[in-house]
Amino acid sequence: MTGTAHLNTGAEGVAGGVGLTALMVAAARAIETHRHDSLARDVYAEHFVLAAPASAGWPVRPRQVEDGDANPLWGRFARYFGLRTRVLDDFLLRSVHEGGARQVVLLGAGLDSRAFRLDWPTGRVIFEIDQEEVLAFKHQVLGGLSATPKAARVTVPIDLRADWAGALTGAGFDPAAPTVWLAEGLLFYLPGTAETYLIDTVHRLSAGGSALAYEVKLEKNLLDYRDSPLYTATKHQIGIDLLNLFDGEPRPDSAGDLGSKGWSTSVHTPFDFTHRHGCGPLPEPNDALEGNRWVFADKPRR
Ligand code: SAM
Numbered sequence: 001m002t003g004t005a006h007l008n009t010g011a012e013g014v015a016g017g018v019g020l021t022a023l024m025v026a027a028a029r030a031i032e033t034h035r036h037d038s039l040a041r042d043v044y045a046e047h048f049v050l051a052a053p054a055s056a057g058w059p060v061r062p063r064q065v066e067d068g069d070a071n072p073l074w075g076r077f078a079r080y081f082g083l084r085t086r087v088l089d090d091f092l093l094r095s096v097h098e099g100g101a102r103q104v105v106l107l108g109a110g111l112d113s114r115a116f117r118l119d120w121p122t123g124r125v126i127f128e129i130d131q132e133e134v135l136a137f138k139h140q141v142l143g144g145l146s147a148t149p150k151a152a153r154v155t156v157p158i159d160l161r162a163d164w165a166g167a168l169t170g171a172g173f174d175p176a177a178p179t180v181w182l183a184e185g186l187l188f189y190l191p192g193t194a195e196t197y198l199i200d201t202v203h204r205l206s207a208g209g210s211a212l213a214y215e216v217k218l219e220k221n222l223l224d225y226r227d228s229p230l231y232t233a234t235k236h237q238i239g240i241d242l243l244n245l246f247d248g249e250p251r252p253d254s255a256g257d258l259g260s261k262g263w264s265t266s267v268h269t270p271f272d273f274t275h276r277h278g279c280g281p282l283p284e285p286n287d288a289l290e291g292n293r294w295v296f297a298d299k300p301r302r
Contacts, residue, residue: 013133014111015054018189018245022110022134023048023055024238025081025185030060031074032082037279039086044113044147051141058238072229073237076281080270080289083280087273088184088213089118091296095180095211096124099298102177103127104151105168107198108160108186111138113147120151127173129164132157160186161194165201175205183214187254188246199254203261208301212263216254219291222246230288242288258297265297 014023030046032038046060059065059074069075095101106112109128135155158167181202187195202212235241255265270292274280
């Protein structure tokens with residue numbers, strides 16, 4: 001990898017660019033928290049949305065969503081984020097409670113408050129990697145709430161297109177201890193080379209018994225879905241042009257790559273989990289979620 005910790009994401013933090021997507025997910029989690037059939041609760045999420053000028057006027061409660069579930073952004077897409085949060089909460093907790101992971105690394109952590117809201121066994125360390133300005137905003141909001149993490153928490157401000165492995169190990173990460181890694185809502189914003197570096201780095205820094213979950217989009221041409229209700233609503237309602245933020249280059253086959261490195265992988269559609277939980281988005285025509293896959297990978301113990 002080349003580059004420095006300050007590549008061109010802009011120093012906007014959550015005010016714009018890809019950082020603003022962290023606020024979008026936080027608003028979705030705030031809404032999810034207050035649904036009668038909620039799959040995940042995040043009491044911190046609404047505080048991020050209410051604190052940032054960029055999200056002024058965004059809903060944080062189901063009753064504030066005009067059209068309710070029929071709203072493509074704050075209905076269906078927000079339900080998607082609620083489901084994703086729940087599935088990945090379960091994955092992380094299973095990995096530490098049953099899989100023996102000693103460390104958690106949240107890649108592109110954004111406004112993920114799992115360090116504060118999930119029950120971690122004692123002795124676990126949670127590393128959060130994201131842009132410096134996003135982590136600074138998060139620190140400010142959580143500090144204002146006097147929020148206390150439920151595990152040791154270490155933030156690692158760095159651009160994930162740079163050599164972040166050195167920053168992570170420099171922050172105290174131990175490659176000899178089994179780790180659970182998460183890249184939630186991240187990889188499609190990164191160039192293919194950065195995704196390949198990420199997968200290689202996760203492999204290199206993972207002791208046997210480590211696990212990884214990540215999300216990808218498999219569409220050959222993202223622009224085929226440019227008129228989908230989800231993309232157009234996100235652009236018109238909150239000014240986020242996701243297709244403009246996604247990296248448009250062909251994607252690496254990361255699941256295949258992990259398989260060739262000896263990891264076992266399973267690839268799921270989000271709809272698999274909608275069926276499992278009885279709640280969440282279902283397929284629809286011209287569906288921007290059609291190519292989304294959630295990948296779970298395990299590195300065998302030696
Ligand atoms: N994982 C979090 C969640 O699900 O709530 C945040 C998801 S948000 C859609 C994407 C996050 O990836 C943002 O916080 C953004 O700052 C971060 N991100 C995107 N590209 C990045 C990069 N090159 N370096 C560091 N962080 C990046």
